[in-house]
Amino acid sequence: MADHTLDAKGLKCPLPILRTKKVLKDLPLGKTLEVLATDAGSVADMRAFCQVTGNELVESGETAGVYRFLLRRAG
Amino acid sequence: MSDAAGKIDANTKSMTIIVTKGSLDWAYPPFILGTTAAAMGVKVEMFFTFYGLALLLKKLDLQVSPLGNPAMKMPMMGMHMGLPNLMAAIPGVEAAATVMMKDLIKRKGVASIEELRDAAVESEMTLIGCQMTMDLFEYKVEDLIPGIQVGGAATYLGKALKSDLNLFI
Numbered sequence A: 001m002a003d004h005t006l007d008a009k010g011l012k013c014p015l016p017i018l019r020t021k022k023v024l025k026d027l028p029l030g031k032t033l034e035v036l037a038t039d040a041g042s043v044a045d046m047r048a049f050c051q052v053t054g055n056e057l058v059e060s061g062e063t064a065g066v067y068r069f070l071l072r073r074a075g
Numbered sequence B: 001m002s003d004a005a006g007k008i009d010a011n012t013k014s015m016t017i018i019v020t021k022g023s024l025d026w027a028y029p030p031f032i033l034g035t036t037a038a039a040m041g042v043k044v045e046m047f048f049t050f051y052g053l054a055l056l057l058k059k060l061d062l063q064v065s066p067l068g069n070p071a072m073k074m075p076m077m078g079m080h081m082g083l084p085n086l087m088a089a090i091p092g093v094e095a096a097a098t099v100m101m102k103d104l105i106k107r108k109g110v111a112s113i114e115e116l117r118d119a120a121v122e123s124e125m126t127l128i129g130c131q132m133t134m135d136l137f138e139y140k141v142e143d144l145i146p147g148i149q150v151g152g153a154a155t156y157l158g159k160a161l162k163s164d165l166n167l168f169i
Helices: A015-024 A042-053 B028-039 B050-056 B093-107 B113-122 B131-136 B153-160
Strands: A004-008 A032-037 A056-063 A066-072 B014-019 B043-048 B074-076 B079-081 B126-130 B149-151 B165-168
Touching (some): A032 A042, B014 B050, B028 B043, B043 B153, B050 B126, B126 B131, B131 B149
Parallel strands (some): B014 B043, B014 B165, B126 B149
């Protein structure tokens, strides 16, 4: 179970990333955030976001059109 | 690079964007890239000049025009429909196109420019209004949203020369 879940379903670029950042910055170090999105572009975007910011992308997957990302706050 | 909390260290990347256009469609690229860069820990400075200055006005009244815009094809009745210039020039068409575009933006879950601009202000990026443009089009600092800076070409260049990425939109 993630420490926090963000529902970004129905949102288009760049909102899933902006919302993710907003929640992540208030999350203590080492805690995890689950992001749910329907934006197909968020797969590549979330990977790039984590690469640049140093947060860890623990899991990434898709079920029935919903993309699920598990991030761990780092840095 | 900064961490997720937005702490800035010596390795923080920086970016500038010159924003020259103030129509609804052209307002998207600078605000999307600016807010996303800020979310990724980049120090962002946006310089609003000429028609781009309209994006800093307190009350946004952005329009999109199909006139001279052949790539503007709206999804309608299972097709993509554009308007020939002769029809696009008819009074009222631009307003109707703007209403349609705003409706489409809302229905598809795309952020409004108001929302992205709020995000830009919240992320504490530097927003600079061009003084020459303000003088030219007769705008006062009070007409613009609070918290912005005012400057000219040298102000921009001073920042751009030290930045990792500079965009002109």
